[in-house]
Amino acid sequence: xxxxxxxxxxxxxxxxxxxxxxxxxxxxxxxxxxxxxxxxxxxxxxxxxxxxxxxxxxxxxxxxxxxxxxxxxxxxxxxxxxxxxxxxxxxxxxxxxxxxxxxxxxxxxxxxxxxxxxxxxxxxxxxxxxxxxxxxxxxxxxxxxxxxxxxxxxxxxxxxxxxxxxxxxxxxxxxxxxxxxxxxxxxxxxxxxxxxxxxxxxxxxxxxxxxxxxxxxxxxxxxxxxxxxxxxxxxxxxxxxxxxxxxxxxxxxxxxxxxxxxxxxxxxxxxxxxxxxxxxxxxxxxxxxxxxxxxxxxxxxxxxxxxxxxxxxxxxxxxxxxxxxxxxxxxxxxxxxxxxxxxxxxxxxxxxxxxxxxxxxxxxxxxxxxxxxxxxxxxxxxxxxxxxxxxxxxxxxxxx
Amino acid sequence: xxxxxxxxxxxxxxxxxxxxxxxxxxxxxxxxxxxxxxxxxxxxxxxxxxxxxxxxxxxxxxxxxxxxxxxxxxxxxxxxxxxxxxxxxxxxxxxxxxxxxxxxxxxxxxxxxxxxxxxxxxxxxxxxxxxxxxxxxxxxxxxxxxxxxxxxxxxxxxxxxxxxxxxxxxxxxxxxxxxxxxxxxxxxxxxxxxxxxxxxxxxxxxxxxxxxxxxxxxxxxxx
Numbered sequence: 309x310x311x312x313x314x315x316x317x318x319x320x321x322x323x324x325x326x327x328x329x330x331x332x333x334x335x336x337x338x339x340x341x342x343x344x345x346x347x348x349x350x351x352x353x354x355x356x357x358x359x360x361x362x363x364x365x366x367x368x369x370x371x372x373x374x375x376x377x378x379x380x381x382x383x384x385x386x387x388x389x390x391x392x393x394x395x396x397x398x399x400x401x402x403x404x405x406x407x408x409x410x411x412x413x414x415x416x417x418x419x420x421x422x423x424x425x426x427x428x429x430x431x432x433x434x435x436x437x438x439x440x441x442x443x444x445x446x447x448x449x450x451x452x453x454x455x456x457x458x459x460x461x462x463x464x465x466x467x468x469x470x471x472x473x474x475x476x477x478x479x480x481x482x483x484x485x486x487x488x489x490x491x492x493x494x495x496x497x498x499x500x501x502x503x504x505x506x507x508x509x510x511x512x513x514x515x516x517x518x519x520x521x522x523x524x525x526x527x528x529x530x531x532x533x534x535x536x537x538x539x540x541x542x543x544x545x546x547x548x549x550x551x552x553x554x555x556x557x558x559x560x561x562x563x564x565x566x567x568x569x570x571x572x573x574x575x576x577x578x579x580x581x582x583x584x585x586x587x588x589x590x591x592x593x594x595x596x597x598x599x600x601x602x603x604x605x606x607x608x609x610x611x612x613x614x615x616x617x618x619x620x621x622x623x624x625x626x627x628x629x630x631x632x633x634x635x636x637x638x639x640x641x642x643x644x645x646x647x648x649x650x651x652x653x654x655x656x657x658x659x660x661x662x663x664x665x666x667x668x669x670x671x672x673x674x675x676x677x678x679x680x681x682x683x684x685x686x687x688x689x690x691x692x693x694x695x696x697x698x699x700x701x702x703x704x705x706x707x708x
Numbered sequence: 709x710x711x712x713x714x715x716x717x718x719x720x721x722x723x724x725x726x727x728x729x730x731x732x733x734x735x736x737x738x739x740x741x742x743x744x745x746x747x748x749x750x751x752x753x754x755x756x757x758x759x760x761x762x763x764x765x766x767x768x769x770x771x772x773x774x775x776x777x778x779x780x781x782x783x784x785x786x787x788x789x790x791x792x793x794x795x796x797x798x799x800x801x802x803x804x805x806x807x808x809x810x811x812x813x814x815x816x817x818x819x820x821x822x823x824x825x826x827x828x829x830x831x832x833x834x835x836x837x838x839x840x841x842x843x844x845x846x847x848x849x850x851x852x853x854x855x856x857x858x859x860x861x862x863x864x865x866x867x868x869x870x871x872x873x874x875x876x877x878x879x880x881x882x883x884x885x886x887x888x889x890x891x892x893x894x895x896x897x898x899x900x901x902x903x904x905x906x907x908x909x910x911x912x913x914x915x916x917x918x919x920x921x922x923x924x925x926x927x928x929x930x931x
Contacts, residue, residue, distance in 0.1 A: 315821045318814070329805035610801050613762055614815045614862070615790035618782055701763035704797060705753060 341636020349644030353666030387528030402432035405528030426518030441497025609703025629688020730924030794863030804848030853884025
């Protein structure tokens with residue numbers, strides 16, 4: 309008669325029956341794992357949603373992934389041609405020239421100072437979100453788009469006349485009648501944006517109009533470069549500089565420290581949170597499984613006497629951790645799905661245009677589940693090893 | 709003796725400063741019924757555990773089917789135990805959360821690697837011992853006598869050459885003890901060697917050979 313090399317069915321049977329023997333302990337173990345997954349999945353989804361929204365506000369509806377300026381510190385001449393060359397580079401979704409002039413907008417004689425930016429209505433990217441109305445069309449000399457915060461402060465409504473002042477002189481020059489442009493515009497639309505974008509507290513007009521007013525048609529202060537891969541910005545900036553050495557290209561990570569810090573902070577929070585979940589799962593699972601083993605030393609001794617090998621005892625007890633992990637992760641994913649739905653319906657943060665909704669991806673669900681499952685298995689290793697090391701002779705005589 | 713199913717040579721086992729087995733030797737022939745007597749604490753259980761490959765002697769050899777068991781690796785010793793040795797422990801030692809049938813089938817399941825043949829074999833054995841109606845009951849719900857007979861069935865399920873029984877009737881009333889002894893009688897009748905530890909002279913009288921363990925050595929206990 310030959311002994312079968314393995315009896316996986318027997319080990320699975322023993323693991324299952326051992327867990328069922330003490331249903332309360334098993335339920336507590338499963339709940340500990342489920343709580344870990346049930347907490348960490350919505351947490352991950354919310355943090356991913358936060359990253360997505362911060363990057364969308366700061367980059368897609370902000371100053372782009374790479375900000376390009378002239379090395380001389382002056383305006384970029386022939387900005388449209390430069391933008392076209394940049395737009396042709398791989399990884400670039402849009403290259404948008406932006407002309408900025410200090411000024412003020414007002415109503416009924418009350419003015420608030422703003423940076424007035426000239427953009428093109430046809431551009432594939434823009435440094436704000438259009439929340440109402442429309443953009444001033446190309447050649448529109450009377451249309452203006454104003455940030456929602458400013459609109460609220462001035463008590464404006466779409467279609468209202470808006471007084472616009474543009475200051476043409478160099479920085480630091482005295483503001484006198486000769487270098488101030490005065491216009492009566494019509495409020496065409498509302499813009500919003502946060503985290504480095506200029507929408508909420510700024511004004512936008514047609515760039516051709518603004519260029520004509522400053523007497524430098526076709527110039528820009530900045531070329532905003534938009535990309536779909538935000539974290540390739542540094543390499544993209546290098547490609548732009550290599551292509552046009554006269555221009556200085558700064559990736560958003562260097563140009564917008566607060567935005568980069570916000571993203572890094574959310575990742576740090578995600579890492580700390582995951583570490584805490586791992587600890588919160590590992591310790592109770594380890595402790596309960598260890599007690600479980602201590603209470604079953606005689607049983608282990610008996611199994612060894614009946615021909616179950618040391619390694620097989622280890623596997624049988626580790627299988628218990630795996631079964632607990634699988635059951636807990638399954639239950640936890642169910643809890644997480646419900647919580648994610650809840651946070652989709654009731655976002656944990658909402659401020660004006662910034663709404664933090666969980667980002668529902670397979671990563672948000674599977675990564676925490678995989679980590680918690682691995683942590684559960686890890687927590688089971690020492691108790692399983694301890695079970696495998698039980699001396700059957702001592703255990704059967706009740707010494708251990 | 710080349711025909712021995714189990715042989716212990718010069719076995720020494722010490723627990724701390726106490727020498728439990730002091731170089732004793734023992735040989736068991738196929739189908740032999742041997743009773744092991746001795747006062748409490750004499751080392752009878754230790755001897756059974758050493759012979760059953762559960763406890764490593766400090767000195768000496770245990771030969772099973774001609775193989776020096778303690779010279780083998782752990783996996784090989786486990787194989788020897790599965791193929792050649794059946795245990796009936798003190799206080800039956802069933803797994804209380806498994807049914808009687810599952811308890812009996814367990815060593816066979818490990819031996820064959822499949823549950824089907826193991827459960828069939830276990831069911832047949834329980835029938836032979838009159839325990840078929842109790843086979844689906846959790847072992848923890850069996851009476852002491854039933855549990856001991858289930859333990860006998862479990863010891864036999866892999867058709868071992870030798871069964872080591874440690875006071876199988878020690879905690880039973882006389883009626884239950886008689887049933888267990890009848891079951892062990894069947895073991896003997898099937899040609900399986902039986903080494904049985906007992907304090908009961910009446911039980912020992914059923915054996916073909918009686919040995920007394922005293923001061924770490926075996927002596928002929930006579931008739």
